[in-house]
Amino acid sequence: MFARVMISPRLITAVLPAVAALVSCQRGNQADTAIDEGILIIGNAAEPRGLDHHLVTGVPESRLITSLFEGLASDHPYLDDVSPPGAAKSWDVNEDKTDWTFHLRRDGRWSDGEPVTAHDFVFSYHRLLHPDLAAYYADMLYFLVNAEDYNRNRRSKILLSNDRVPGATWEDFDGLDGSPDESVDTDGLGSPPEWERAGDEEARARFVRARGLDHLPPEALDWLLESPDDRYSWPASAAPEQIRALLTALREHHGEDLFEIANVGVTAEDDHTLRIRLRESVPYLPSLSCHYTWFPVPRHVVLAHGEITDRFTPWSRYPNLVGNGPFKLKEWRFHDVIEVERNPHYWDAENVRLNGIRFHPIENPYTETRAFLAGQMHASYTLPPDLAETIREKHPENLRQEPWVGTTFIRFNTTREGLSDVRVRKALALALEREQFVEHIFEGHTTAVSMSPEMGEYSPEPVLEFDPERARELLAEAGYPNGEGFPRYSLLISRSSARPQAETAQAMWDKHLNISITIENRDWGSYIAAQQNLEFDMASAGWVGDYLDPTTFLNMWMEGGGNNNTGWHSPRFEELLREAATKSDAAGRFAVLRRAERELMNGMPVAPISHHSRNYLLHEAVGGWYPKLLDNRPWKHVSLER
Amino acid sequence: MTDKPEQKSSLWKDAVLRLRKNHAAMVSLVLLALIVSACLVLPAIPGLLHDPNALNLPNKNQPPSAAHWFGTDHLGRDILARVLGGGRISIAVGFITTLVAVTIGVMWGAVAGYTGGRTDAAMMRTVDVLYALPFLIIVILLGKTLEPITGGLTDFFVNLFAGADADTRARNDTRAWVEPITTLVPLFVAIGALSWLTVSRIVRAQVQSVASQEFVEAARSLGLGHLRILFRHILPNTVGPIIVYTTLTIPGIMLFEATLSFLGLGVKPPYSSWGILIDEGANRMLSNFWLLFFPTLFFSTTLFSLNFLGDGLRDALDPKSAKD
Numbered sequence: 019m020f021a022r023v024m025i026s027p028r029l030i031t032a033v034l035p036a037v038a039a040l041v042s043c044q045r046g047n048q049a050d051t052a053i054d055e056g057i058l059i060i061g062n063a064a065e066p067r068g069l070d071h072h073l074v075t076g077v078p079e080s081r082l083i084t085s086l087f088e089g090l091a092s093d094h095p096y097l098d099d100v101s102p103p104g105a106a107k108s109w110d111v112n113e114d115k116t117d118w119t120f121h122l123r124r125d126g127r128w129s130d131g132e133p134v135t136a137h138d139f140v141f142s143y144h145r146l147l148h149p150d151l152a153a154y155y156a157d158m159l160y161f162l163v164n165a166e167d168y169n170r171n172r173r174s175k176i177l178l179s180n181d182r183v184p185g186a187t188w189e190d191f192d193g194l195d196g197s198p199d200e201s202v203d204t205d206g207l208g209s210p211p212e213w214e215r216a217g218d219e220e221a222r223a224r225f226v227r228a229r230g231l232d233h234l235p236p237e238a239l240d241w242l243l244e245s246p247d248d249r250y251s252w253p254a255s256a257a258p259e260q261i262r263a264l265l266t267a268l269r270e271h272h273g274e275d276l277f278e279i280a281n282v283g284v285t286a287e288d289d290h291t292l293r294i295r296l297r298e299s300v301p302y303l304p305s306l307s308c309h310y311t312w313f314p315v316p317r318h319v320v321l322a323h324g325e326i327t328d329r330f331t332p333w334s335r336y337p338n339l340v341g342n343g344p345f346k347l348k349e350w351r352f353h354d355v356i357e358v359e360r361n362p363h364y365w366d367a368e369n370v371r372l373n374g375i376r377f378h379p380i381e382n383p384y385t386e387t388r389a390f391l392a393g394q395m396h397a398s399y400t401l402p403p404d405l406a407e408t409i410r411e412k413h414p415e416n417l418r419q420e421p422w423v424g425t426t427f428i429r430f431n432t433t434r435e436g437l438s439d440v441r442v443r444k445a446l447a448l449a450l451e452r453e454q455f456v457e458h459i460f461e462g463h464t465t466a467v468s469m470s471p472e473m474g475e476y477s478p479e480p481v482l483e484f485d486p487e488r489a490r491e492l493l494a495e496a497g498y499p500n501g502e503g504f505p506r507y508s509l510l511i512s513r514s515s516a517r518p519q520a521e522t523a524q525a526m527w528d529k530h531l532n533i534s535i536t537i538e539n540r541d542w543g544s545y546i547a548a549q550q551n552l553e554f555d556m557a558s559a560g561w562v563g564d565y566l567d568p569t570t571f572l573n574m575w576m577e578g579g580g581n582n583n584t585g586w587h588s589p590r591f592e593e594l595l596r597e598a599a600t601k602s603d604a605a606g607r608f609a610v611l612r613r614a615e616r617e618l619m620n621g622m623p624v625a626p627i628s629h630h631s632r633n634y635l636l637h638e639a640v641g642g643w644y645p646k647l648l649d650n651r652p653w654k655h656v657s658l659e660r
Numbered sequence: 661m662t663d664k665p666e667q668k669s670s671l672w673k674d675a676v677l678r679l680r681k682n683h684a685a686m687v688s689l690v691l692l693a694l695i696v697s698a699c700l701v702l703p704a705i706p707g708l709l710h711d712p713n714a715l716n717l718p719n720k721n722q723p724p725s726a727a728h729w730f731g732t733d734h735l736g737r738d739i740l741a742r743v744l745g746g747g748r749i750s751i752a753v754g755f756i757t758t759l760v761a762v763t764i765g766v767m768w769g770a771v772a773g774y775t776g777g778r779t780d781a782a783m784m785r786t787v788d789v790l791y792a793l794p795f796l797i798i799v800i801l802l803g804k805t806l807e808p809i810t811g812g813l814t815d816f817f818v819n820l821f822a823g824a825d826a827d828t829r830a831r832n833d834t835r836a837w838v839e840p841i842t843t844l845v846p847l848f849v850a851i852g853a854l855s856w857l858t859v860s861r862i863v864r865a866q867v868q869s870v871a872s873q874e875f876v877e878a879a880r881s882l883g884l885g886h887l888r889i890l891f892r893h894i895l896p897n898t899v900g901p902i903i904v905y906t907t908l909t910i911p912g913i914m915l916f917e918a919t920l921s922f923l924g925l926g927v928k929p930p931y932s933s934w935g936i937l938i939d940e941g942a943n944r945m946l947s948n949f950w951l952l953f954f955p956t957l958f959f960s961t962t963l964f965s966l967n968f969l970g971d972g973l974r975d976a977l978d979p980k981s982a983k984d
Contacts, residue, residue, distance in 0.1 A: 382943070384942075384943035384944065384946075385943075387946070388946070391946075402943070402944075404720075404721065404734045404944055404947060404948075405944070405946060405947055407947065408946055408947040454717050457717070458717040458718070458720060458735075458736075459717075500827075500828055500829075501828050501832075502827075502828045506811065515943075517929055518734055518735055520929065521715070521735060521929050521930045522715060522717070522735065524929070524930060525713070525714070525715040525735075525930065526715075528832070532828050532829060532832065534832055534835060536843075536928050537928055537929045537930075538928070
């Protein structure tokens with residue numbers, strides 16, 4: 019009995035958690051024991067992709083990282099618009115909020131006892147922005163002066179505007195675009211284009227344009243230098259000797275890291291003074307600095323395990339990981355538990371209330387809920403909507419339902435044939451009955467009318483609606499009348515608990531547009547990777563605000579944004595975002611952002627469905643745990659009391 | 661089997677008699693017939709059942725009632741329709757995959773057992789090697805590798821049944837019942853390709869013992885060809901163990917499909933199989949017990965029946981008791 023013999027162990031593993039829950043019930047309650055030990059046990063939804071906060075993007079990772087690291091400011095236990103000091107004990111700022119000086123704590127230490135210095139912060143922001151690290155979240159630091167140019171590796175602009183090219187300035191080369199030209203035909207050049215394959219003059223010229231002036235290998239620069247005028251189209255304003263000077267400078271600085279030259283707006287004035295210069299007025303910088311992209315990494319540890327640009331080196335694994343947060347890494351069992359314990363070197367260690375936290379990556383929220391009810395944990399990550407009713411009746415004291423700044427949406431891969439047509443994307447968006455989702459699928463959510471939820475003074479223009487007539491018209495215009503010949507796309511979901519919402523969208527599209535799609539379930543890591551590599555058709559996704567400003571829902575849709583993952587971009591949209599950044603009054607700024615958001619919805623790279631609410635279970639013994647709009651939990655204030 | 665020898669025909673008769681005396685096996689047979697015919701026939705009658713995949717959100721999580729005998733699920737779909745529709749898939753997986761496995765296994769074992777010598781050794785060592793592979797991992801890998809073919813396969817069958825020039829609605833309706841089965845073809849093939857090992861060993865041993873008997877010698881001395889001897893004279897004498905093994909393999913494979921679907925690797929939504937229904941029901945058993953109860957009832961009844969029937973057949977076809 020091959021099949022049977024092989025099956026029984028599988029079934030046992032499937033049944034085991036339930037049995038284990040029953041057994042532990044009888045043996046006494048794990049959650050109660052942990053209260054006496056001062057250890058908080060919480061569900062954390064997924065095994066994190068890693069703990070290197072320059073390389074992750076998810077909420078499960080964020081909860082772990084905020085316990086291990088601390089930014090310049092920290093999260094307030096219950097206020098959303100106040101950021102108490104963190105690694106910096108105070109800060110000064112100029113009047114238009116563009117030039118900030120942070121005074122770091124002199125007693126700030128990493129968990130291995132080394133001092134936390136301003137150089138760690140400079141190193142950290144340098145690393146996140148480094149073009150070769152290709153961090154997905156690099157755009158969170160674009161607020162820094164020149165950070166975007168550096169991250170996008172605009173070498174010619176950096177050299178020209180920082181006096182590295184004798185006799186020429188950026189103005190002389192007005193309009194020079196050194197970025198790759200996607201319209202160039204790269205036949206025979208390989209993908210990405212390779213210099214070795216470009217044999218004749220014509221192929222070499224194509225190579226140069228396809229790669230972009232800023233990204234050329236030395237051989238190509240030498241070849242250009244031989245006869246610059248014939249081989250590249252230069253802005254008319256640039257004189258021949260200036261062009262030679264630029265090419266020579268590019269050749270000279272080839273392969274060099276331009277961070278210093280780029281004059282990025284972060285500098286260490288001394289060991290404990292960090293100066294941050296911003297390209298726009300950001301009054302909410304302290305709140306922004308509570309996001310993990312602004313946290314420091316321990317320079318001495320990162321460099322001990324590799325170069326600055328090496329990804330996923332062992333520095334962020336147990337036992338190497340060193341942080342400056344209230345807790346330090348104690349144990350990491352893959353797909354089982356990550357445990358952190360009190361960090362004795364933390365500057366505020368005496369006010370940390372817990373002895374440790376255990377994060378369990380339980381992907382199935384039903385399993386998690388059962389584990390909570392069986393007394394195995396103190397807080398669950400999320401409560402499945404269809405259990406809310408039962409819990410409200412039987413365990414009202416544990417049920418938490420709170421607003422959460424976030425949006426559920428369907429992400430389109432706009433590089434796929436069919437989905438590249440905005441009419442198709444709009445048709446798909448128009449055929450979704452959002453009221454039904456909110457009423458029956460997402461407990462406590464509100465209907466989305468645009469990408470960003472209402473935030474304080476900001477409210478987006480209502481764009482989204484349910485209009486099946488219009489949807490069918492658009493689909494017919496796009497060449498799929500009555501759904502005929504429509505490609506068979508798959509909708510990517512990250513866990514089986516997302517199946518109800520995916521099946522609902524599937525049924526609505528089938529009903530209103532007469533098209534059928536498949537649903538594909540992947541684990542968290544490959545779900546994220548598929549989107550980052552644009553290897554998907556559509557994905558059921560969500561985005562939670564990183565700070566309380568609408569730009570947290572808008573900035574990521576810029577070209578090349580690490581969290582864009584749609585292939586969509588619009589110059590007009592980016593222009594409006596840049597325009598908004600120059601406005602200093604809130605009302606004027608929000609007006610421009612509304613127009614930008616309207617532009618985004620016009621392109622419809624995503625079809626928003628609803629705005630989040632946080633539903634979870636919390637043990638009565640947990641103290642210092644308050645509702646927060648961004649759900650950024652300052653772990654040091656959380657306590658356990660009988 | 662046109663020229664059945666007299667003695668063998670009485671063996672079958674005896675077997676049927678013995679089986680009819682086995683009450684557990686007979687009850688199982690009736691139950692099995694009921695479930696299988698319900699799953700195959702009822703969903704095919706138009707208008708009798710609700711659409712198993714049609715959402716009716718305002719009507720979600722209804723307990724069993726006159727309108728929905730087994731209640732509705734979290735998306736308002738009728739559980740009765742889903743259990744019967746899912747049964748089709750689970751049963752199809754069980755039977756088709758077993759057929760694949762048994763066919764390969766019988767051929768392999770018969771050839772190895774009849775040929776003997778080096779060929780036999782080489783063939784059986786291959787079986788040993790395949791035994792050593794981790795079953796679940798190989799099935800998942802093989803299934804994933806073969807996945808790209810399912811799209812073309814679905815289109816082929818949709819064209820076959822609905823016609824290439826039918827309108828989109830008709831094609832989508834045909835797709836609704838073709839697709840859940842074609843998307844499982846990689847799994848059929850993968851499971852089938854790895855579950856024949858035991859059959860081949862049983863058949864080889866059986867063939868070896870039969871091949872040394874006098875009537876085979878007689879056939880050989882008459883100058884019959886190897887194929888004729890193997891298929892006409894030897895294999896019919898190994899049918900008993902093969903049937904028994906088959907009835908015991910089907911539930912094993914249905915269980916395995918349930919495991920894969922439970923893990924999210926089997927049938928794709930919105931289609932159901934018993935494994936998926938049990939997964940969804942287990943998640944919601946705190947609030948809606950009927951989501952778990954009915955699929956489990958059907959699934960375990962089928963498994964029990966097949967096992968009892970297999971046991972009954974083993975007793976009935978035992979050649980030793982046939983000689984008394």
